[in-house]
Amino acid sequence: MGRLFVVSNRVAQPGDVQTGGLATALQTVLREHRGVWMGWSGKHGEGPAHVHIGDGIRYCTLDIPKPEFNAYYHHFANRTLWPLFHYRVDLVDYRREAYEGYRDVNKRFARALAQELGPDDVVWIHDYHLIPLAHEMRKLGLGQRIGFFLHIPMPSWDVLSMLPGHEELLGFLTEYDLVGLQTAGDTENLRHSLEAIGKKQVRCELATFPIGIDARAVAQVAAAPAAISAASGLRASLSGKRLAIGVDRLDYSKGLPERFRAFARHLERKKVRHEPLTYLQIAPPTRAAVPEYQTLRKELEGLAGHINGLHSRPDWTPIRYVNRSYSHRILTGFYRAADMALVTPLRDGMNLVAKEYVASQDPSSPGVLVLSRLTGAAEGLPEALLVNPHDVDDVANAIDTALAMPVSERRQRWESMMTNLKLHDINRWASEFLERLHGPIPGGEPASRSSPTNAILMPAREGAASRKPALVLATRT
Ligand code: ADQ
Numbered sequence: 001m002g003r004l005f006v007v008s009n010r011v012a013q014p015g016d017v018q019t020g021g022l023a024t025a026l027q028t029v030l031r032e033h034r035g036v037w038m039g040w041s042g043k044h045g046e047g048p049a050h051v052h053i054g055d056g057i058r059y060c061t062l063d064i065p066k067p068e069f070n071a072y073y074h075h076f077a078n079r080t081l082w083p084l085f086h087y088r089v090d091l092v093d094y095r096r097e098a099y100e101g102y103r104d105v106n107k108r109f110a111r112a113l114a115q116e117l118g119p120d121d122v123v124w125i126h127d128y129h130l131i132p133l134a135h136e137m138r139k140l141g142l143g144q145r146i147g148f149f150l151h152i153p154m155p156s157w158d159v160l161s162m163l164p165g166h167e168e169l170l171g172f173l174t175e176y177d178l179v180g181l182q183t184a185g186d187t188e189n190l191r192h193s194l195e196a197i198g199k200k201q202v203r204c205e206l207a208t209f210p211i212g213i214d215a216r217a218v219a220q221v222a223a224a225p226a227a228i229s230a231a232s233g234l235r236a237s238l239s240g241k242r243l244a245i246g247v248d249r250l251d252y253s254k255g256l257p258e259r260f261r262a263f264a265r266h267l268e269r270k271k272v273r274h275e276p277l278t279y280l281q282i283a284p285p286t287r288a289a290v291p292e293y294q295t296l297r298k299e300l301e302g303l304a305g306h307i308n309g310l311h312s313r314p315d316w317t318p319i320r321y322v323n324r325s326y327s328h329r330i331l332t333g334f335y336r337a338a339d340m341a342l343v344t345p346l347r348d349g350m351n352l353v354a355k356e357y358v359a360s361q362d363p364s365s366p367g368v369l370v371l372s373r374l375t376g377a378a379e380g381l382p383e384a385l386l387v388n389p390h391d392v393d394d395v396a397n398a399i400d401t402a403l404a405m406p407v408s409e410r411r412q413r414w415e416s417m418m419t420n421l422k423l424h425d426i427n428r429w430a431s432e433f434l435e436r437l438h439g440p441i442p443g444g445e446p447a448s449r450s451s452p453t454n455a456i457l458m459p460a461r462e463g464a465a466s467r468k469p470a471l472v473l474a475t476r477t
Contacts, residue, residue: 002118002119002120002121002122002144003035003036003118003121003122004035004036004121004122004124004434005035005036005037005038005113005116005117005121005122005123005124006026006029006030006035006036006037006038006123006124006125006126007037007038007039007109007113007123007124007125007126007130007133008026008037008038008039008125008126008127008129008130009039009040009073009077009126009127009129009130010039010040010042011037011038011039011040011059011061012026012027012037013054013059026126027057028214028426028427029426029427029430030056030057031055031056031057032427032430034056034057035057035058036057036058036059036060036116037057037058037059037060038059038060038061038062038109038112038113038116039061039062040061040062040064040069040073041061041062041063041064042061043063044063044064044065044066044069045063045064045065046063046065047063049061049062049112049115049116050062050063060112060116062108062109062112064105064108067101068101068104068105068108069101069105070101071095071097071098071100071101071102071104072098072101072102072104072105072106072129073105073129074287074289074290075093075095075098075101075102076095076098076099076101076102077102077128077129078287078290079091079092079093079098079290079292080092080093080094080095080098080099080163081128082128082152082253083252083292084155084159084160084162084163085128085152085153085154085155086152086153086155086252086253086346086347087153087155087159087346087347088252088253088346089159089162091252091292092162092163094163094164096164099165102129102132103132105129106130106131106132106133106135106136107136109130109133109136110133110136110137110139110140110142111140113133113137113142114137114140114142117142117144119144120144121144122144122145122146122147122434122437122438123137123144123145123146123147124146124147124148124149124433124434124437125146125147125148125149125176126148126149126151127149127150127151127152128150128151128152130148131148131169131172131173132169132172133146133148134146134148134172134175134176135171135172135175138175145177145178145437145438146175146176146177147176147177147178147179147180147433147434147436147437148173148176148178148179148180149179149180149181149209149433150179150180150181150182150186150349151182151211151349151350152182152349153182153183153186153347153348153349153376154181154186154187154189154190154193155189156189156192156193157189157192157193157196160189160193161193161196166193166197167197170190170193170194170197170199171197171199173190173194173204174194174199174202174203174204175204176204177203177204177205177437178204178205178207178433178436178437179204179205179206179207180207180208180209180433180436181206181207181208181209182208182209182210182211182349182350182376183208183210183376183379184208184379185379186208186349186376187206187207187208190206191206205436207436209429209432209433210350210376210379210380210424210429211349211350211352211376211426211429212355212421212424212425212426212428212429213352213355213356213359213421213425213426214425214426214427215355215358215359215418215421215422215425216422216425218328218332218356218359218360219359219360219418221328221329221332221360222332222333222335222336222359222360222361223362224329226329226330226333227329227330227332227333227336227360228333228336229333230329230330230333230334230337231333231334231336231337232337234280234333234334234337235337238278239315239316240275241275241276241277241278241316242275242277242278242339242403243277243278243279243280243337243338243339243340244263244277244278244279244280244338244339244340244341244342244399244402245279245280245281245282245334245335245337245338245340245341245342245357246259246279246280246281246282246283246341246342246343246344247281247282247283247331247334247335247341247353247357248281248282248283248343248345248353249283249284249286250283250284250285250286250293250296250297250300250323251286251287251293251296252292252293252296252346253345253346253347253348254283254344254345254346254348255344255345255346255372255389255390256281256283256296256300257296257299257300257303258344258346258389258390258392258395259281259342259344259389259395260281260300260303260304260307260319261303261392262342262344262392262393262395262396262399263279263307263318263319263342263395263396263399264307264310264311265392265393265395265396266395266396266399266400267307267310267311267318269396269400276313276316276318277318277339277399277403278316278317278318278319278320279318279319279320279342280320280322280334280338281304281319281320281321281322282322282324282326282331282334283300283321283322283323284323284324284325285297285323297323300321301321304319304321307319328356331356332356332359332360333360335356335357335360335361335367336360336361336362336367338357338367339367339368339402339403340367340368340369340370340399340402340403341353341354341357341367341368341369341370342370342395342399343357343369343370343371343372343375343377344370344371344372344387344389344395345372345374345375345389346372346374346389346390347374347375348372348374348375348376348377349376350375350376350377351371351372351375351376351377352377354369354371354375354377354381354384355377355381355421357369358381358414358417358418358421359418359421361414361418363411363414363415363418364411365407365410365411366410366411366413366414367402367410368384368385368401368402368405368410368413369381369384369385369413369417370384370385370387370395370398370399370402371384371385371386371387372386372387372388372389373386373387373388373389374388374389380420380424381417381420383412383413383414383416383417384413384417385398385401385402
């Protein structure tokens with residue numbers, strides 16, 4: 001019987017405080033399936049992979065020389081693919097040498113996998129950093145089942161086709177046995193793009209697997225003493241005022257300047273009519289080496305200062321802007337303390353914060369989720385107050401609606417959302433993907449075929465169903 005290997009750019013070591021949704025999700029999956037997690041070690045250099053076991057997970061990490069890492073991660077992944085896939089074509093910076101570095105790092109991962117993999121192992125590769133990995137593995141003669149999951153949006157063909165070399169990059173995806181995407185729209189975009197480059201008859205299967213959270217576990221953590229004490233401390237600091245919360249990596253895809261402006265619009269309109277609302281935005285910096293992120297940070301500091309300067313009173317500051325990470329225990333407490341969450345990305349593959357906020361609520365008086373229509377999460381949470389994040393008035397109206405919503409309606413909306421989150425949780429996401437990739441996981445719950453998983457577009461390779469699974473994961477940051 002083989003193992004499961006997960007491969008991603010960054011691995012989450014036991015004890016890390018994680019700020020990425022992917023890391024959070026994969027730790028859960030690997031712990032449950034006792035898999036192998038391969039990724040970057042966080043160090044620069046050459047040499048053999050570092051192997052160790054922690055918290056039931058076998059870690060296999062690689063050093064990457066700094067110039068290669070800069071080209072692969074800071075440039076091609078995060079200054080070319082990330083903005084393009086989030087529809088920010090204005091921010092795309094394509095350099096051929098960065099693409100070459102990206103290819104080199106993928107070759108490096110393929111060589112490391114060739115050292116580790118057994119014939120019956122199965123490999124699950126994660127995200128846009130590693131699109132060419134199956135191609136490099138096939139070149140080395142590795143015939144194992146290989147799946148790929150894209151955590152970010154798959155843009156439409158007219159956007160994708162702007163990328164120099166898009167035919168080659170798309171072609172790499174067809175070398176997987178299974179490609180998973182977050183929404184039906186993403187899957188349709190990829191299917192259409194493959195057709196546009198003449199790849200109609202390929203062996204890979206495309207399917208939709210909306211990622212979830214461990215909703216029951218989050219609810220339990222949110223009701224435990226550490227979270228309750230974080231919630232009470234935060235509430236006590238508000239002197240009876242109501243609270244809106246935002247929790248996002250500091251990233252231009254998350255729509256933070258637009259959200260600050262929408263909150264300012266709410267303040268302008270509500271000056272005298274209501275007890276003021278406090279907005280807590282937690283935004284730990286990421287990718288600080290990428291210039292666009294430095295610019296964003298400055299813009300947000302300016303906006304927060306400007307809005308607070310205009311609207312503060314001696315006993316009240318409207319925006320509390322915090323640039324740091326918190327443990328999930330504390331975060332769930334903050335979510336529970338908040339009367340509403342503002343989750344308004346301009347584009348997001350899914351958005352786990354929206355789901356965590358819902359799962360953290362007190363069932364007797366849950367808060368309201370204000371959610372961007374341009375997130376994958378909006379597809380599965382129609383009971384949220386759905387908004388266009390580009391429209392400051394639409395978001396300001398939703399803030400007003402949330403403030404005025406009676407508890408009966410809040411409960412009704414919350415119950416539907418929570419039922420959905422429990423049904424389509426992280427375990428189901430993983431088991432459905434793995435079952436589709438390689439038959440049921442030993443000891444795992446069989447996934448239901450009546451799930452929202454969608455669209456087998458291309459025939460899977462012959463013989464897949466007769467082989468037994470192994471789990472090997474690779475991930476990103
Ligand atoms: P991200 O872009 O990182 O994920 P998201 O899905 O919201 O976005 O996940 C963020 C995670 O980081 C959440 O679990 C959240 O709790 C945590 N986090 C955020 N701020 C934090 C803080 N200050 N302290 C501690 N933890 C914090 C990418 C894609 C998403 C997709 C996920 C999973 O961009 O669209 O939903 O992968 O597929």
